[in-house]
Amino acid sequence: MTKPSKPLEAKGCGCGLTIVVVAIAYVLAKFFHVPGGVAFGIGVGVAVLGVVAYYVNEFKAQKILDHEYEQTKQLQPAAKEEDRDEVPCPYCGETILRVAKKCKHCQSMLEL
Ligand SMILES: [Zn+2]
Numbered sequence: 001m002t003k004p005s006k007p008l009e010a011k012g013c014g015c016g017l018t019i020v021v022v023a024i025a026y027v028l029a030k031f032f033h034v035p036g037g038v039a040f041g042i043g044v045g046v047a048v049l050g051v052v053a054y055y056v057n058e059f060k061a062q063k064i065l066d067h068e069y070e071q072t073k074q075l076q077p078a079a080k081e082e083d084r085d086e087v088p089c090p091y092c093g094e095t096i097l098r099v100a101k102k103c104k105h106c107q108s109m110l111e112l
Contacts, residue, residue: 021047 025043028034034042085098094105101111 020050 028039091108092106
């Protein structure tokens with residue numbers, strides 16, 4: 001069973017995480033005069049939240065894909081059922097719609 005690959009937007013939020021941690025720690029230390037260790041701690045905290053958000057996002061994206069995949073699978077038999085709505089005309093044997101009241105090939109009335 002081949003599942004569709006994840007969309008690109010579901011990826012990407014995970015990369016550059018280290019840069020984010022350093023950037024947050026740097027901004028906090030530089031502009032808010034937060035002690036280095038605390039700033040780094042906050043940076044890591046935010047990064048952890050980011051990772052959690054990233055995996056939640058991944059999970060959601062996969063859920064949506066699975067859902068679309070299921071829908072696609074369900075749509076295929078439905079299309080086949082539509083095909084089965086065609087039956088051979090009892091008079092001329094040509095394929096006609098099951099709901100037809102009159103054969104389009106031999107003009108026979110088909111009402112039961
Ligand atoms: Zn016919």
